[in-house]
Amino acid sequence: MAVVTLQVNDTTVAVPAGVPLLQALAAAGVALPTLCHHPRLSPVAACRLCLVELEGASRPLPACVTAAAEGQRLRTDTPALQAGRRLIVELLFAEGNHPCAVCVANGDCELQDAARHVGMDLVSVPYRHPSRQVDASHPLFLLDHHRCILCSRCVRVCDEIEGAHVWAMANRGSATRLIAGLDQPWGTVDSCTSCGKCVAVCPTGALVAREDVPLGRWPTP
Amino acid sequence: MAPETPFPQPPGRLIEVLHQRQQQHGHLSRTTLAMVAQELRLPPAHVYGVASFYHLFRLTPPTPHRCGICFGTACLLRGAAALAAAQAQRLGVRLDDPAGDGLWSLETVSCLGACGLAPVLVMDGVPRRAEAP
Numbered sequence: 001m002a003v004v005t006l007q008v009n010d011t012t013v014a015v016p017a018g019v020p021l022l023q024a025l026a027a028a029g030v031a032l033p034t035l036c037h038h039p040r041l042s043p044v045a046a047c048r049l050c051l052v053e054l055e056g057a058s059r060p061l062p063a064c065v066t067a068a069a070e071g072q073r074l075r076t077d078t079p080a081l082q083a084g085r086r087l088i089v090e091l092l093f094a095e096g097n098h099p100c101a102v103c104v105a106n107g108d109c110e111l112q113d114a115a116r117h118v119g120m121d122l123v124s125v126p127y128r129h130p131s132r133q134v135d136a137s138h139p140l141f142l143l144d145h146h147r148c149i150l151c152s153r154c155v156r157v158c159d160e161i162e163g164a165h166v167w168a169m170a171n172r173g174s175a176t177r178l179i180a181g182l183d184q185p186w187g188t189v190d191s192c193t194s195c196g197k198c199v200a201v202c203p204t205g206a207l208v209a210r211e212d213v214p215l216g217r218w219p220t221p
Numbered sequence: 222m223a224p225e226t227p228f229p230q231p232p233g234r235l236i237e238v239l240h241q242r243q244q245q246h247g248h249l250s251r252t253t254l255a256m257v258a259q260e261l262r263l264p265p266a267h268v269y270g271v272a273s274f275y276h277l278f279r280l281t282p283p284t285p286h287r288c289g290i291c292f293g294t295a296c297l298l299r300g301a302a303a304l305a306a307a308q309a310q311r312l313g314v315r316l317d318d319p320a321g322d323g324l325w326s327l328e329t330v331s332c333l334g335a336c337g338l339a340p341v342l343v344m345d346g347v348p349r350r351a352e353a354p
Contacts, residue, residue, distance in 0.1 A: 159264075165264030165265075165266060165267065166264075166266060167266055168264070168266035168267050168269060168270035169270055170269055170270050170273040170274070171273045171274065172273075172274050179266055179269060179270065180266065181265050181266050181269075182251050182254055182255060182258075182265045182266070182268075182269045183251075183269050183273075184251075191264070191265075
């Protein structure tokens with residue numbers, strides 16, 4: 001495979017031609033937060049956290065879906081990118097209900113990691129405090145919509161790897177939410193194989209295993 | 222029976238089939254969506270996701286009578302917002318509440334292409350010119 005050399009923040013790296021720029025960033029030792037990206041799943045470039053500036057490009061490009069090519073020069077840390085990245089994380093926190101202190105994923109949460117990465121010490125936009133539900137109908141797992149950031153990793157892993165197609169996104173805009181089957185309780189979806197892949201790829205505490213939740217807090221169906 | 226239409230092959234024909242079923246039943250119930258999923262061999266979640274994404278698909282039964290007010294640019298310029306408010310007061314229903322009062326519901330619709338009639342009011346599917354209050 002052809003190898004291309006490119007520059008990441010003035011560091012020269014060599015990667016196979018055509019691989020996503022994220023791979024070049026990794027080679028250069030630059031870690032950007034990512035939420036919708038998962039190396040085993042198809043990319044959707046939805047979270048926009050991995051936006052980078054490519055010399056000659058008219059706008060910032062998502063590193064997860066932009067192909068590496070010879071001679072590219074990219075920057076990952078310009079003030080505009082940093083401000084945008086922080087605002088995205090702030091908006092994610094304001095959009096759902098994310099009280100880390102009482103979350104089972106506290107300390108093992110990619111949203112929290114992203115907030116730490118961008119140095120979020122304050123959310124500058126008003127919180128929406130949406131009214132959402134918890135689905136505790138599955139015997140092994142729990143779904144807490146309050147903590148869902150709609151990254152669609154669970155939708156993709158169930159579709160592309162498990163092939164069970166349990167999940168989808170319903171509605172649109174700010175009403176978008178994750179649904180199981182025909183918007184029914186997760187535990188009643190016949191096609192669910194209880195494989196737990198969706199729980200494994202969930203970046204936040206939206207999908208969790210019952211065994212990870214302190215006993216007695218949730219009813220068992 | 223609905224006339225045979227040359228649908229594209231699945232999954233591309235999903236939206237066409239949903240339109241057809243909504244025309245037959247007035248809305249798309251869970252049962253209908255489950256049947257469509259089975260027929261087209263698509264995941265039920267995907268079918269529900271598509272049906273709930275588009276405003277033109279109704280997932281709950283419509284009221285017997287429906288009044289639509291066009292909120293396209295031409296209609297808005299000629300007082301569609303005021304017309305909607307007056308109509309809501311007259312019918313005693315809230316705008317864009319699909320349940321309405323059980324008999325009537327009032328909804329906003331996008332441009333119907335009848336801008337010459339602006340502001341346009343749609344009464345049970347029939348567009349007509351309305352006088353802005």
